[in-house]
Amino acid sequence: MLENLERIKQQFSDELSAVKSRDELEKIRVAFLGKKGLVTEELKNLRNLNAEEKKVAGMQVNMLKNEIEQAIVDYQKTLEEMEYQKQIESAERYDYSIPSEVEVGTLHPITIVQKKIEDIFKTMGFIIEDGLEIQTEYNNFEAVNIPKNHPARDMTDTYYLENGQLLKTHTSASQNTIMKKYGAPKPGEPLKVLFPGRCFRNENIDASHENTFFQLEGMMIGEDISISNLIYFMKALLTEVFQREVKVRLRPGFFPFVEPGFELDINCAICGGEGCPTCKHSGWVELLPCGMIHPNVLSMGGIDPDKYTGFAFGLGLTRLAMMKYNIKDIRLFNSGNLKQLRQFTK
């Protein structure tokens, strides 16, 4: 019997070395370890032996069985590795340099810039509002302290409609409506609103003039809103908008709806304030008008100016978009020209 085992072992080793695939390996497994396999037969043969022989031979047979089982498992791993190598060698080499070409949609550049600014203001607790484009004279002029006979009303660049309404000339036209909507703020909870909008000026169009453009205006009203707060907010917000540490300076500026009113300059981005042709060697660039909301404007908005103060500021959104994307011709915005507009993927 022991010779038998020796022969089986030799036979297994010979056959295994010829195996090329898992199927062949399985066949060998069945041939040696299957129900009628050679080793299994030997195990069955054990019952013909006496106890002493059985003990010796049994150990031998089981050793052989284990050896073969282990060899098969090992050989299986080798086969897997071989197959894997073959798979990799035969794999197609993909060209990562082939560009992906997916049609991408775009937002309007104004929407992109507006969203960015709205997001900044939202982080500081501002509500976003928008108003009508077709406004009453009251909202556009009276309510922001531009009474009849004021020179600003003479300007022929207001579009008037047949019914006496007009196309709003500035986002300030929404101030009154917003104040009335929210009413006087609760103590410690100042009203903080940002209201972008489309404005209109009745003028001829060229590369730097549009009759339809976007502005953005913000205001904050509360019991103790001060000039100091105005400077703080402007500096903080503009630092976010321009993504750099912005220096601001205020100069007196006259706008009927604020008192005091300011022109806000920021330090020139080109020269950093040293003076260059862009800033006309002053180191400062005029950016936006702002000021403390005029008591008359608060009154007309139903907010008691003796109790509440507030600041307001305006920003030319179209101008900002032109700055951001280096757009030289303002006519792009309302052109509907897809060759141009498809570029604004972010």
Place this chain on the structure above:
Amino acid sequence: MLISMNWISEFTDLSGVDIKELINQFTLSTAEVEDIYEMGKNIKDVVVGKLVEINDHPNSKKLHLVKVDIGSEVVECVCGAPNVFVGAVVPFAKLGGQVGELVIKEVQIAGATSRGMCCSEKELGISDNHEGLMILDDIYPLGTDIKEFMQLEDTVFEVDNKSLTNRPDLWGHYGIAREIATLTKRPLKPLELMDTDIYRELAPIDLKVENTDKIYRYSCITIDNITKKKSPINMRIRLTYCGMRPINLLADLTNYLMMEMGQPMHAFDNGKVSKIRVKTMPEQTNFLTLDGVERKIDTDTLMICDEKEPVAIAGIMGGELSEITDNTDSVLLESANFDAVSVRKSATRLGMRTDASARYEKTIDPELTVPAIKRFLKLLAEIDPGVKVTSALTDCYVKHYETITIQFDKAYVDKYTGIDISSNFIEETLTALGFGLNRKGDEFEVVVPSWRATKDVTMKADMIEEITRIYGYDNFEIKSTKSLLTPIRHSEDRDNELKMKLFLSERYAMNEVHSYLWYESKLNKEIGIVTEPNIRVINSLTAENDTIRSTIIPSLLGFVYKNVDTTPEMGMFEIGRVSDGLKEDGLCNERKRLGIVVASKKLSEKEVYFKVKEIVEQLLLAIKNVRPVFAIKEELSKYNYVHPVNSAKISLKGEEIGYFSVLNPKVKNKIDKKLNVAYAEIDVELLETVTAETLRYVEPSKYPGVTIDLSLLTEKELRFEKIAEYIGEYKCEYLKSFHLVDIFEDEKLLPGKKSVTIRFEFVSMERTLEGQEISAMTDELLAILKAKGIELR
């Protein structure tokens, strides 16, 4: 406006002050300075010289060889001026000296040696007179540097006029000087005036103001025995530096007063004007202004008239016939205050804006008229001591501004500024600016000076500006606000607007566009779009685009047309405003509309139709989690670009919010026959009236479901929604869902019919359904459908 620092220095002592820094301070505290000019620095070594000998130039007819005595020596030079004469005293630029860009060297001019230069006024930069040499009075020692008696060196700065619109007091040097005195904390000297009380007994001028609504005050006086014709040199230099052309003494003096006090004045030739009537003309009148132009004067324009005829347009310009000439020795001097709105409107109607009208438009102080006359007399008498006042100072003060008193306290200032500005600073600042001040501790009662009280300063908040601008915004401590930490609820409408834009651009690769609020009628005509009449703009510069749009679709179709040649495959959208007619109150019914358009040459018309339908459906599901319902709406075909058959209204929970359509062939053929276009318009505000459905999670069955595909044979015209309705009649708890798989049409195989394949899914929450149960349910379903005329294919 140009401001001379020499002039300013007459009113406040600026010795030791850094002028550049001061001007910068002025920008930050008062008004924007646009430019600074250093005058006269490029005039060097120009001295008084006398021409002692004049000879013809051997090689030139125009040039002369002149000998100039400059005290220390006699210098030879070549001179081309026509007005040379022996004994003429002239400014002479010595060798090594400088005149403008020109450095004086010994040069050969047409073969003769020239060792210096005789100068004209233009060369010295003090007027545009280049007709000949400047002739000086023969009163200075020869060789004296002209800068010793001519104020050539000056710092002139230009203030942005726009930043002065609300400051009538800053339209003259004295007002600017008040600011500068405040900024430098130096005293402001009073203006030297002539006492006119001594003429009280003289007869007044015959003056009547007939239209009192257009005027505040009219003051005048007559002066005789004026002998001097030319203004003193330093006055001329100042006028030139400030942008005024010197003319003659009287004209120059009125301009000088205007530049100094901001009070426009007018001198009439007294020989030609004897009475003053301030009135409008009863009918349109022609009037010759002193610039030689014949003007048509309407009945709203205030005029200054004498007995017979108009002599000046009030506050704008005098007439040619009463103009001062070189022969004038007697004048009637007007110093008046006309209504700002009236002057502005008249100036606009006449299309003439003058230095005077620009000032009146700012609402200047009527208190100025009399001091201006007194100042004029003072200056005139200094120049021409023999002048004689021949009338009483005649003054008609039609309307007074009320005295404005403002009360406030330091606490108010602290609250408004957010910082601590001392009461002493408040007191000093306001006093320096001319405010009358009554202070009790931290409480102030302030009387607004007349020059600020015409419109500029009216209330407490105005005091804040006065205090803070002088305090300096750069000196502010900057502080955040203190506020409670409360959540901010953002409006869902706005969030949805952005969501829709992102959805369309990201999911459907569409491009957002912006279009105008009005119809572009030329373009619409070109592509055959007929729009409904709607409210119009009455004063548009582009008159053909005067109708406000009532729908956004024509704008987008215009863009389709503009892009079809370059980018025929397009998907565009816009959220924009329209005015859908008028509301009951007569105001525009402004609506926010979403327009979507898909155009393609690759896709068939049917495909773009379904593309737009899909976009609408998916968009509404994304925003509201509600599936829209579509239905035919015949009224849509009132728009000639809507397809009469292939269009449908869009409803959400029963609310009609818009429609979609393929382009009507009438318009399609004009844009491009091969371009297939479909579009949709949704009223965003109506959409926002529909509440969104919250998403509800349903636990999937633990048991496998069974899907059955059934091909149903139906009439060709039967809409899917009908089939779905019939299926819905089968109430079966196990029929979980059904989906359209395919529609097959073939005229030969299935004439008049179509085969609709629908996948039904049956599932139970409690158990695995048996095969025979499924077939029983399928039979029941088919029986219902059969009753509706739908059979299994």
